[in-house]
Amino acid sequence: xxxxxxxxxxxxxxxxxxxxxxxxxxxxxxxxxxxxxxxxxxxxxxxxxxxxxxxxxxxxxxxxxxxxxxxxxxxxxxxxxxxxxxxxxxxxxxxxxxxxxxxxxxxxxxxxxxxxxxxxxxxxxxxxxxxxxxxxxxxxxxxxxxxxxxxxxxxxxxxxxxxxxxxxxxxxxxxxxxxxxxxxxxxxxxxxxxxxxxxxxxxxxxxxxxxxxxxxxxxxxxxxxxxxxxxxxxxxxxxxxxxxxxxxxxxxxxxxxxxxxxxxxxxxxxxxxxxxxxxxxxxxxxxxxxxxxxxxxxxxxxxxxxxxxxxxxxxxxxxxxxxxxxxxxxxxxxxxxxxxxxxxxxxxxxxxxxxxxxxxxxxxxxxxxxxx
Numbered sequence: 001x002x003x004x005x006x007x008x009x010x011x012x013x014x015x016x017x018x019x020x021x022x023x024x025x026x027x028x029x030x031x032x033x034x035x036x037x038x039x040x041x042x043x044x045x046x047x048x049x050x051x052x053x054x055x056x057x058x059x060x061x062x063x064x065x066x067x068x069x070x071x072x073x074x075x076x077x078x079x080x081x082x083x084x085x086x087x088x089x090x091x092x093x094x095x096x097x098x099x100x101x102x103x104x105x106x107x108x109x110x111x112x113x114x115x116x117x118x119x120x121x122x123x124x125x126x127x128x129x130x131x132x133x134x135x136x137x138x139x140x141x142x143x144x145x146x147x148x149x150x151x152x153x154x155x156x157x158x159x160x161x162x163x164x165x166x167x168x169x170x171x172x173x174x175x176x177x178x179x180x181x182x183x184x185x186x187x188x189x190x191x192x193x194x195x196x197x198x199x200x201x202x203x204x205x206x207x208x209x210x211x212x213x214x215x216x217x218x219x220x221x222x223x224x225x226x227x228x229x230x231x232x233x234x235x236x237x238x239x240x241x242x243x244x245x246x247x248x249x250x251x252x253x254x255x256x257x258x259x260x261x262x263x264x265x266x267x268x269x270x271x272x273x274x275x276x277x278x279x280x281x282x283x284x285x286x287x288x289x290x291x292x293x294x295x296x297x298x299x300x301x302x303x304x305x306x307x308x309x310x311x312x313x314x315x316x317x318x319x320x321x322x323x324x325x326x327x328x329x330x331x332x333x334x335x336x337x338x339x340x341x342x343x344x345x346x347x348x349x350x351x352x353x354x355x356x357x358x359x360x361x362x363x364x365x366x367x368x369x370x371x372x
Contacts, residue, residue: 010315013322014304015039017281019074019258021291025051027062034294035066038301041325042072042125044291047084053121053342056088060122070329070336072287074125077114080144082128085117089347090354092117093361094144095129099157101364106357107157111164111172113357116350119169120342124335127220127258129161131174131208133181141186149181151207158208162215171335174212176222176260177247178236179205183224187266192224193233201229210251217332218256219247221285223266235270237262237280244284256328258287263296274303282314286321 018040022031025048035043043063050056060073076082080094098110111129118126132138133154134146147157158174165172176187178201183192196205209219221243225233229241236242237259247253259267259280267276273290277300280288290297308315329336 010305010308010318012039013318014301014308016041016069016322016325017286017288017304017318018277018297018301019044019072019287019289019291020297021046021049021261021289022294022297023048023292025049025055026059027066030294032066034297035063038297039067039069040071040297041069041287042074043067044074044076044127044289045084045123046076046291047087050084050088052088053347056085056121057339057341069326070333072125072329073123074127075118075123076127077118077123078128078130078145079110079114082145085121088121089117090351091358092354093358095147095157095161096134096144097361097365099147099153101361103364104156104160106361106364107160108164108167109357111161111166112168113164113350113354115165115168115170117354118165119339120346120350122339124170125173125218126165126170127173127175127218128165129158129172129174130176131158131212132176132179133205135181137182137184138180141183142180146181151204155208155211159212159215162212169335169337171217171332173218173220173258174209174216175220176224177209177219178222178226178242180222180224181205183222187223187235187260187264189265191233191235191266191269192222194224194226196226196228198229201226206246206251209247209253213251213253216253216255217328218258218287219253220258220260221247221280223260223264223269235266237267237285238270238276238283240283242283248284256287256325257285259285259289261289261291262300263290263292274299278303278307278314281318281321284317286324 019042021044079092130145132146162172182194185192221237223235273296
């Protein structure tokens with residue numbers, strides 16, 4: 001694999017296997033060079049990148065101009081604890097608060113209004129909703145991000161939220177497969193080791209993924225270990241057993257499989273950023289998220305290429321992954337249509353609708369007992 005064509009193909013495939021984050025509220029010369037070199041499948045913004053609707057829109061447009069293939073423009077917008085736009089537009093209620101209304105119309109409205117916020121400033125992917133079950137073990141970690149310990153009740157909320165996002169022109173994501181509901185450690189800093197049997201995981205935590213396998217555009221895989229299933233403490237995000245054997249083959253999911261941020265402690269417990277980027281793809285993943293350090297982005301990109309150059313089997317896997325991403329982008333081409341710059345009037349209208357929605361949620365849950 002030494003020809004220019006092959007090397008170029010591998011570079012393209014490596015880039016299309018990464019979603020990258022960076023610091024700053026505008027594109028620095030270093031980030032500009034990084035995007036031009038890596039040509040990633042997409043970018044993800046966090047609160048550190050977001051000041052105002054207009055600034056966010058301009059930042060995303062600047063990213064688009066540097067990336068040749070239409071990029072995923074991603075954000076984590078769940079509402080409540082995970083709300084990257086709350087200071088720029090308006091705070092959104094948490095999933096648990098909306099679920100407590102028991103009103104499926106409000107479940108969908110939650111997705112619509114969050115989707116409208118995202119779309120108005122240029123995002124096309126929202127890494128939400130959380131599909132983890134709200135078991136007591138994870139309450140201090142997940143808090144109001146998870147809605148119910150009952151998988152069927154979780155499915156009701158998740159399904160409607162996804163429909164709401166789609167109606168607003170945004171694609172959502174189920175996370176964190178195969179489930180963090182029994183995890184009592186935060187995978188941002190530690191590796192949760194979840195001692196749960198396959199039978200219980202299949203009937204509880206995995207039920208949303210089984211039921212909604214044709215409705216999730218993207219599934220994000222967690223950095224938690226499930227030794228009763230895999231026989232080791234490897235994070236699910238690096239596990240062929242979980243990604244290929246269970247999610248792809250047994251459940252039959254056909255969309256995009258993404259990792260949680262590979263810079264998180266739960267992933268790096270298994271190796272260097274280079275190693276985990278390669279192992280996520282080798283296990284069957286399509287998109288590795290590298291969300292913070294620019295040097296980690298470049299290192300991951302180069303590691304994918306180098307492994308593909310010396311390992312023909314991995315080169316085929318990397319190419320297959322990139323082709324899967326390309327096919328997905330073509331199938332969902334409508335999300336890449338240009339969005340006009342947000343006007344003051346439009347953003348005031350969206351902010352007002354979010355406030356009205358939040359008030360409706362608050363009033364409908366007054367005096368109700370807390371949901372399970």
